[in-house]
Structures are given as C-alpha cells and as structure tokens.
Amino acid sequence: MGDAEIIPIGTRGRPGRGTGKQPSSAARSLAPGRRPPTRPVPRKAAEREPDPTPVIETEVPVIDRPPALTRDRAPLTGIPTGEWLGAFQFAAKELFGEQWEPQLAHFLAFLRRRVTGDYVVDEYGFDQEIAQRFFMTALRPIADKWFRIEVRGIENIPLDGGALVVSNHSGTVPLDGLMTSVTINDHTGRNLRPLGADLVFRMPFVSSLARKGGATLACNEDAERMLSGGELVGVWPEGFKGIGKPYSERYKLQRFGRGGFVSAAMRTGVPIIPLAVVGAEEIYPLVGNIPSLARLLGVPYIPITPLFPLLGPLGLVPLPSKWLLEFGEPIRTDEYDAGSADDPMLVFNVTDQVRETIQQTLYTLLMQRKSVFR
Amino acid sequence: MAAPGRIVLVTGVSRDLGRRFARAVACDPSVSRVIGVDVVPPRGDIGDVSFVRADIRNPVIAKEDVDTVVHMSVISTPGSAGGRNTMKELNVIGTMQLLAACQKAPSVQHLVVKSTTTVYGASNRDPAMFTEDMGPRRSPRAGYAKDVAEIEGYVRGFARRRSDVRVTLLRAANVIGPHIVSPITSYFRLPVIPTVLGYDARLQFLHENDMLRALQHAVVREVPGTFNIAGDGILMLSQAVRRLQRTSVPMPGFAVGSVGSVLRSARVADFSPEQLGFLTYGRGVDTTRMREIFGFEPEFTTAEAFADFGSLLPSSGGRAERVLAGLEQRLPSSAATAALSSGADHG
Numbered sequence: 038m039g040d041a042e043i044i045p046i047g048t049r050g051r052p053g054r055g056t057g058k059q060p061s062s063a064a065r066s067l068a069p070g071r072r073p074p075t076r077p078v079p080r081k082a083a084e085r086e087p088d089p090t091p092v093i094e095t096e097v098p099v100i101d102r103p104p105a106l107t108r109d110r111a112p113l114t115g116i117p118t119g120e121w122l123g124a125f126q127f128a129a130k131e132l133f134g135e136q137w138e139p140q141l142a143h144f145l146a147f148l149r150r151r152v153t154g155d156y157v158v159d160e161y162g163f164d165q166e167i168a169q170r171f172f173m174t175a176l177r178p179i180a181d182k183w184f185r186i187e188v189r190g191i192e193n194i195p196l197d198g199g200a201l202v203v204s205n206h207s208g209t210v211p212l213d214g215l216m217t218s219v220t221i222n223d224h225t226g227r228n229l230r231p232l233g234a235d236l237v238f239r240m241p242f243v244s245s246l247a248r249k250g251g252a253t254l255a256c257n258e259d260a261e262r263m264l265s266g267g268e269l270v271g272v273w274p275e276g277f278k279g280i281g282k283p284y285s286e287r288y289k290l291q292r293f294g295r296g297g298f299v300s301a302a303m304r305t306g307v308p309i310i311p312l313a314v315v316g317a318e319e320i321y322p323l324v325g326n327i328p329s330l331a332r333l334l335g336v337p338y339i340p341i342t343p344l345f346p347l348l349g350p351l352g353l354v355p356l357p358s359k360w361l362l363e364f365g366e367p368i369r370t371d372e373y374d375a376g377s378a379d380d381p382m383l384v385f386n387v388t389d390q391v392r393e394t395i396q397q398t399l400y401t402l403l404m405q406r407k408s409v410f411r
Numbered sequence: 412m413a414a415p416g417r418i419v420l421v422t423g424v425s426r427d428l429g430r431r432f433a434r435a436v437a438c439d440p441s442v443s444r445v446i447g448v449d450v451v452p453p454r455g456d457i458g459d460v461s462f463v464r465a466d467i468r469n470p471v472i473a474k475e476d477v478d479t480v481v482h483m484s485v486i487s488t489p490g491s492a493g494g495r496n497t498m499k500e501l502n503v504i505g506t507m508q509l510l511a512a513c514q515k516a517p518s519v520q521h522l523v524v525k526s527t528t529t530v531y532g533a534s535n536r537d538p539a540m541f542t543e544d545m546g547p548r549r550s551p552r553a554g555y556a557k558d559v560a561e562i563e564g565y566v567r568g569f570a571r572r573r574s575d576v577r578v579t580l581l582r583a584a585n586v587i588g589p590h591i592v593s594p595i596t597s598y599f600r601l602p603v604i605p606t607v608l609g610y611d612a613r614l615q616f617l618h619e620n621d622m623l624r625a626l627q628h629a630v631v632r633e634v635p636g637t638f639n640i641a642g643d644g645i646l647m648l649s650q651a652v653r654r655l656q657r658t659s660v661p662m663p664g665f666a667v668g669s670v671g672s673v674l675r676s677a678r679v680a681d682f683s684p685e686q687l688g689f690l691t692y693g694r695g696v697d698t699t700r701m702r703e704i705f706g707f708e709p710e711f712t713t714a715e716a717f718a719d720f721g722s723l724l725p726s727s728g729g730r731a732e733r734v735l736a737g738l739e740q741r742l743p744s745s746a747a748t749a750a751l752s753s754g755a756d757h758g
Contacts, residue, residue, distance in 0.1 A: 142742055149735045154653030160645050160695055161539045162613050238535040238692070241609025248611065258538035258545065262697075 161230070161263070162248030168228065172250050176219045183357050184316060186216060190364035191224045199264040199307040200367070202229065202271045203298060203391050205290055205399065206279035208317035209340045212355060217271060217312065218250075220362055230263055231271045232298075236336070260301040272298045274388075277337040281326070287318040288403060290396050296388035299370075303378035303387075308367035311391050313398035316360030319409050321345065358409050361402045365394050416443040419630060420477040422509060423484025424462065425449040427590055432483065432623050433460040436630055446475055449484065466508075472516040479521040479630055480513055482506065485562060487527070487555045487593055488683070495554075502558040503565075510569045513576070523579045523629045524566050525622075528615075528639060528696050529556045530582065533688040539613075540697040543582070543637045554685040577635040581625060584641035584696060584713075587720045588619030596720065597680040598690075602727050604652050605670050608661040612648040612693030615641045618716035621709040628707050638705045639696040642713040648690060651717060656726035664691060 126137075133140035147170075150156055158164045180186045194200065204217060218229040231247075232255035238244045253259045255272065263270050273279065278291040302309050325341030344352035368391060377383050419436055423429040424447030437445040437459040445460045447453065448471065452464055465471055472480070485502050513519045531537070532547035551557040563580065570578040585595045598604070617625075617640055625640045652659045662670070668687050674680045701707050711719065 138742060142739065145735055145739045145742075149732060149739070152653060152732045152735060153656070154650040156650070158613075158645055158647055158650070160613075162611070162645065162647060162693075164647075235536045241607075243609075244535065245609060245611035248613070253539050254536065256536075256538050258540075258542075262538075262540060 158249075161251070161253040161259070163228070163230070163251040164249045165228070168250050173219060173222055176215055177223065180216050180219045180223075183355070184216060184320075184360040186220055186316075186360045186362060188220055188224060188362050188364075190366075191221075193310055193364045193367055194221060194225050194227070194269065195308070195367075196225060196227070197267065199267045199305060200269050200310055201260075201264060201298060201302045201307055202269065202310045202312050202364075203395070204271065204273055204312035205288075205314055205395055206273035206275040207282070207287065207314070208355075209280060209321035209323050209342065210355075211273070211280060212320060213314050213317040214271065214273065216317070216360065217314065217362065221269070227269045229271045230268045231273075232260060234276055236277075255297075257297055257301055260298065261305055264301060264305040264307045274298055281323065281338040281340070283326075284318070284322040284324055288315070288399050290392055290399075293388050293392050296384045299384050299387045299391070300378040303370045303373055303384070306371035308369050308371075309387075309391055310367050311365040311394045311398065313363045313365070313395050313402055314360065315362075315399060315402040315406060316358045316409075319358035320355035322356075356410075359406070359411055361406065363398050363402055365398055368394075417441055417479055418444045418446070418475060418477050419479045419481060420446045420448060420472060420475070421460075421481045421483060422448050422505075423482075423486075424457065424460065425451045425453045426484075426486070427455070427592075428586070428619065428622065429453075429483045430455055430457055430460075432481070432626050434458040435623055436481075436627055439627065439631060441631060444475075446471065446477065472512050472519065476518045477516065478518055479523070480509070480519055481523045481525075481626060481630060482509055483525045483626070485525060485527070485559065487529075498555075499558055502555075503561050506562045506565055510565055514569060514573055519573075519576055521577045521579070521630070521633055522566070522569070523581065523626060524562070525626060526563055526566075526580055526582045527555075527559055528582050528584050528641065528694060529685070529689075530559045530563060531694055531696065532556060533612075533692045533694045535692055537692060537694065540695045541639070542697045543639055543700055551685065554683060556685050577633055579629045579633075579635055580637040581629060582637065582639050582696070583622055583625070584615045584617045584639070586619055586622045587616040587716050589720060589723050591619050591720075594680075594683045594686050598686070599651070599655060599657075599720070600724065601674075601680055602657070604655075604657050604659045605667050606648060606652065606659045606661050607664050607667050607687070607691045610664075610691045612690050613645045613695050614648055614651060614693055614713070615645060615695050616713045616716045616720075617641050617709065618711035618719060621711055621716070624710070625707050628705070632706065634705050636700070636704060638701045638707075639698050640701055640707070640709070641696050641698050642709050642711050642716050643698070644713045645695055646713055646717055648693065654714075654717065655721045655724060656729035656732065658727055 129137040129141050133144075147166075150166075156164065156166055194202070202217070202221075204213065207213060214231050218231065221227060221229045228251055231250075231252040233247055233252045234255060237247050237252065238254055253263065260270060260272070274293040274296075275291040276294060282289075282291060299309070321340060321342045323338075323340050323342060327339040327341065331337060331339045342352065344354075346352065368387070370387070373383070419442050421429060421433040421436070424433050429449070430447070430453045433445050433447045434457060436442055447457060447460045447462045448465055449462075450464065450466065452462060463471055471477075484505060486498055488498075513522060528541070530547060530551075531541045531545065532549055532551055534548050536548045538545065547556075547560070551560055566578060566580060570576070586593065587596060621642065622640070646654075649659070664687065667690070671680075671683075671687065675683075
C-alpha cells in the first residue's frame with residue numbers, strides 16, 4: 038500500500054496536468070537552478086532612492102529557503118518588517134508631502150482626540166473641529182467647481198457681533214443653506230449658524246449632523262440666544278413653502294412665516310442682512326409631488342424632478358447651475374425702541390421690507406445672469 | 412438673614428443623597444437641629460441628625476417648631492421603591508401630605524424642594540437651552556417626568572396659599588457621581604451602551620457634591636424662586652461614551668426601548684422608558700439665574716463631573732485609542748514632540 042496514485046477529482050479518471058512526463062509550467066517556474074527567478078525590483082523603492090549600481094539579474098543569489106510549512110502560511114509573514122516600514126514611510130510621504138512626520142503626528146493627535154472624546158462642543162452641539170475639517174472641506178469643491186458660486190456684497194457681513202442673514206429658500210433639498218455657510222466661511226472666516234425646522238431635528242442622522250454643523254431649532258428662544266451671544270445666524274423664513282415650491286413658481290418669494298425672525302432681531306438689536314440666492318432653483322427642478330406618500334411618511338413633500346425617480350440615485354446629482362449670491366445692505370434694528378418687537382404692525386412692515394429687498398435683488402440678478410448653466 | 416438656632420426638617424434621609432445632605436447641613440453653624448424623616452431608617456451614619464421614622468402626615472413639623480423644610484424624597488427609579496405605583500404614591504401623595512402639613516404649621520418659614528430638569532421633557536421641538544420660565548413642549552404623560560410636573564404644581568399651589576413662606580425650587584440636571592445610583596448612571600455603567608441610531612443627545616450633568624452644596628446654599632441663603640442647577644458646558648452622548656472608553660451599539664429607537672425594558676426586568680439597569688426621549692434628543696438648561704440671582708457657582712463643569720463619575724469605571728473599549736497611541740510612539744522622536752505640542756495647542 039505504499040504508493041497510491043492520487044487522481045484528482047473531476048478529470049474523469051485521468052491524471053491531472055502533472056502527468057509525470059513533463060513538469061507543469063507552474064512547477065517549472067518554481068524549480069530552482071534552471072532559470073534564475075526574476076525578482077522584480079520594487080518600483081516604488083527605485084523611485085524613492087535610485088540605486089547607483091544597476092541590478093544585474095543574473096547575479097542575484099538564489100535564496101535557499103526552507104520548505105514552507107502550514108504554520109508559516111499566515112498572511113504577511115513573508116514580508117519583513119523593514120519593508121513594511123519603508124512602504125509606510127513612502128505612503129506617508131505621498132499623503133502628507135515632505136513634512137510628513139509632523140503632519141502625520143498632527144493627524145494622529147487629531148484622531149486620538151476624536152476617539153477619546155477630548156473635544157468641546159458648544160451648548161447647541163456645534164462641533165467646530167468637525168465642521169471645519171470635514172463639512173467645509175467636503176462642501177468647498179461643490180461650491181467652487183460644481184456651482185461656481187459668485188459672491189457680491191460680502192462686505193455687508195459684519196466681522197464680529199451678532200447679525201441675522203435672511204435668505205430666500207429653494208432647490209427641493211436645502212443645499213442653498215450649506216452653500217451659503219461655505220461661502221460665508223470662506224470669505225469672512227465666520228461660522229453661519231443656521232436655524233432649522235423641527236423636522237430637521239426629528240430625522241435621524243440629519244439631526245445629529247445639523248447640530249454638529251452648528252444648526253439649532255428655529256424658535257424665538259434659540260434665535261435670540263444665539264444673536265445675543267454674538268453669532269452670525271442664518272434663517273430661511275419661507276421654510277418648506279419655499280424649498281418645495283414647483284419649478285414654475287421659481288424665484289417667487291413665498292410668505293415670510295410670521296415674522297418671528299424680525300422680532301428676534303429687534304429684541305437683540307442686531308442688523309438684518311438680506312441675501313438673494315440665484316441658481317438654487319434649478320438644481321432639482323421640482324415638477325411633481327406625491328402628497329399621499331408624503332403624508333404617509335410625515336414629510337412636507339416627495340419631490341419628482343425630471344431625473345429623480347427616473348434615473349434612481351443618479352437623479353440625486355444636482356444640475357450644475359451657475360449660482361449668484363448677493364448680500365444686501367444691512368437693515369438696522371437697533372434704532373427701534375424696546376417695545377417695538379411686540380408691535381405686530383411694525384414687525385410686519387420690517388418683514389415686508391426685507392422680503393421686498395430680496396425679491397428685487399433676485400429680479401436684478403436674474404436679468405444679469407447670461408444663462409442658467411453659465 | 413439666617414436666624415441662629417434654626418430647625419431643619421429633611422425628608423428622604425434613607426437614601427444616600429438625603430442622608431449626606433442632612434449630615435452636611437447639621438454641621439452648619441446657623442442650624443441648631445436637623446430632623447431626618449423617612450419611612451425606612453437610613454443605612455449609613457447620620458451624625459448629629461435625629462431621625463424620626465414617620466409618615467409625613469405625623470404632626471412632627473408642628474411639634475418640633477420646624478422652620479425650614481427640605482423636600483428631597485422625590486425618587487426617580489421605580490426599582491428602588493418597589494414598582495411604579497409605589498413610586499408614584501411616594502412622590503405625589505407624599506408631597507401632597509408634606510405640603511398639607513407645612514400649610515398647617517405656622518412655624519414653617521422656608522421650603523426647599525429638589526426638583527429636576529426632567530420637567531422640561533425632551534423632544535425635537537425643544538429650544539437648545541431651557542430657562543426657568545419655559546415649560547415642556549409636550550406635557551409628560553407618564554413616569555417620573557409626570558410625577559415631577561405634578562409635584563411642582565402642588566408646590567406652586569402651596570406658595571400661593573402660604574405667601575409668607577419662601578419657596579425655593581431647585582431644578583437639578585442629571586446628578587452624577589461615583590456614589591449615585593440613578594437611571595442615567597446605571598445606563599453609563601452598562602458594559603456595552605445602547606444608543607439611538609442617528610441621534611446624538613446633548614447632555615448636562617451636575618456633580619453630587621454640587622447638588623449637596625446647592626441645597627445647603629438654598630437653606631442658608633433663603634433665596635426664593637425657581638432655579639436651574641447644572642454644571643457648565645455640554646457633552647454629546649457619543650462624546651461621553653468615548654470618554655468612558657466604552658463600546659456603544661447604535662440601534663433604532665424602538666429597539667433601544669425594548670432593550671431597556673429587558674434590562675429593567677433583568678434588574679441589570681434601571682432604564683426608564685421616559686429616558687429614551689432624553690437619550691434621543693437630550694436637553695440643556697440655562698443657568699444664568701442660578702449665578703446671578705441664586706448666587707451659586709458649581710465646582711464641577713459637566714465634563715469634570717462626568718470624568719469624576721467615569722474615573723472609577725473600568726473601560727471596556729479603547730482599543731482604537733491604544734493602537735493610535737502605539738502608532739504615535741513608533742514615530743521618530745521629533746515627530747512625537749511635535750505631536751505633544753500640537754496636542755497641547757488643540758486639547
């Protein structure tokens with residue numbers, strides 16, 4: 038019973054490729070001595086430090102390796118630690134440039150801070166580190182390259198102290214809020230603190246992202262608290278009426294809520310800065326709505342755009358319209374006396390003034406715009 | 412203000428916080444006598460406090476000439492009381508009876524009630540920071556929050572009927588500390604912490620020592636009014652879990668609720684159902700009035716109080732942190748020093 042022939046399964050009784058007459062090509066390349074194994078010189082290492090002596094393949098000594106045992110076949114055992122270190126250093130140099138050591142140390146320290154929870158959030162849950170490092174970095178190329186945002190009147194935003202930016206709202210998805218945040222952050226270095234509807238804080242993931250990004254609930258208490266704390270607050274008084282309006286009604290401002298933002302600004306005496314955004318209406322042209330499904334899901338609308346349910350996830354890519362942002366002259370509210378925030382007629386008048394300013398700016402910008410996408 | 416020889420009555424001394432407060436206030440020079448009242452005797456050393464095992468309807472207040480009543484026996488955990496019905500009985504009916512006894516006793520000058528910020532509720536429509544004038548956006552339907560809301564209602568009614576009595580209502584944020592057993596501390600003591608997927612609650616804590624100091628401050632200074640008592644700053648739930656170096660398991664809200672009820676029935680943790688809202692949305696309270704009118708400054712911030720609580724807990728995670736620390740050590744020495752300095756800048 039010495040030598041039983043091993044016949045592989047699935048070859049109909051015939052021996053497999055290794056017939057005994059001639060070694061298989063795989064076996065030939067493994068056999069030492071016949072042809073010296075061509076050890077490819079690692080290209081990356083060659084690029085890093087070009088070796089002055091050319092590598093002559095024939096003179097490479099054949100390494101006499103002991104036979105591989107099953108216990109040696111764990112992954113990564115074959116590559117020596119030195120090469121790992123070299124590869125790691127090379128990757129670090131690629132990623133962080135010549136100053137990779139302090140850069141990498143910096144990055145590691147940041148990661149450790151995040152992992153151990155050693156960072157500070159403010160009372161609204163705003164996480165400045167994450168907002169700057171991730172949100173702004175992710176949104177900046179979209180603002181610059183995709184929408185090619187053009188800004189006018191950025192000098193109307195005060196460099197310190199509380200102010201209230203009031204903007205039109207459009208585009209089915211509140212991208213205009215994000216783009217306004219990035220633009221203001223890039224040009225003035227200030228963080229825009231958006232006020233969001235309570236739906237935002239009811240939705241999972243969106244709510245925690247919104248809080249981390251600096252948003253808080255659009256209510257008078259929070260607005261006044263932020264404004265008196267000297268923050269730059271952004272508000273979109275049209276709300277879902279504005280963002281979910283059909284494409285046929287583009288650039289027509291909806292009702293401006295109940296004017297709560299005006300009374301908040303009056304109580305705290307901060308200026309109101311009207312902002313007109315042109316371009317956001319065209320990113321997802323809303324041509325239809327499914328009210329019954331929206332009611333079922335408890336959301337204000339289910340959008341239908343020319344691309345959205347039709348192309349699936351691809352329809353979620355916003356159309357690359359050209360955006361214009363114009364910040365208007367600040368409207369001062371510190372001249373009104375103390376009780377005027379509770380005077381409904383005055384609040385309505387100021388609300389209308391802000392609304393008219395934005396509407397007029399929108400018309401002017403639309404006249405100047407050459408086309409939607411250029 | 413503080414007349415010498417005051418007689419203070421403290422309810423709820425059988426529990427740790429009440430017992431420690433009674434002992435602390437007995438050491439105060441302006442207080443001559445402290446009477447601790449509870450239905451079960453306290454377990455630890457109560458020092459100079461004379462304990463009266465009594466139902467609160469007992470005319471002990473009138474007999475002993477008590478001038479300051481500190482009501483601390485509002486319990487938040489049904490587990491320690493022996494069921495939700497008993498808890499409600501003790502909280503609401505106990506408070507009613509105490510207030511009825513106070514109303515009959517002409518000697519009572521000052522009433523201090525320990526309430527909680529749970530009365531503000533927790534929902535997606537909450538303002539970021541509640542001030543004392545705000546109420547909950549949705550009135551609580553059950554549980555501890557409803558008990559406290561009812562208790563506060565009775566206290567306000569008492570203040571109207573006995574306008575000569577100074578009433579101090581302290582709404583304390585979640586009290587935390589190494590010795591505290593409460594729903595929130597038993598939640599953080601779980602080896603693996605279930606969190607609500609997609610939400611990150613804002614949390615605010617009050618250290619147990621600050622709680623005792625605030626109550627003592629209320630007894631000594633006699634400032635009437637309602638005050639939020641909380642440590643400075645906010646911790647996010649995710650941040651708190653990371654600081655404890657625990658593993659968290661995010662799961663949908665309803666699953667967290669059912670896990671909570673399983674834990675409760677298994678007596679692992681007292682995870683109350685109304686806590687789910689708190690762990691989803693969180694809550695913050697404004698403490699301007701505490702500083703400016705009440706004149707109290709907590710020693711611990713929220714983060715420090717939480718660190719003190721977490722210092723005694725064994726960590727169950729932290730593997731990623733160790734890996735990163737190891738990587739940082741492997742770097743050449745110049746980089747390590749740079750990391751240290753940059754870490755100091757940012758940290």
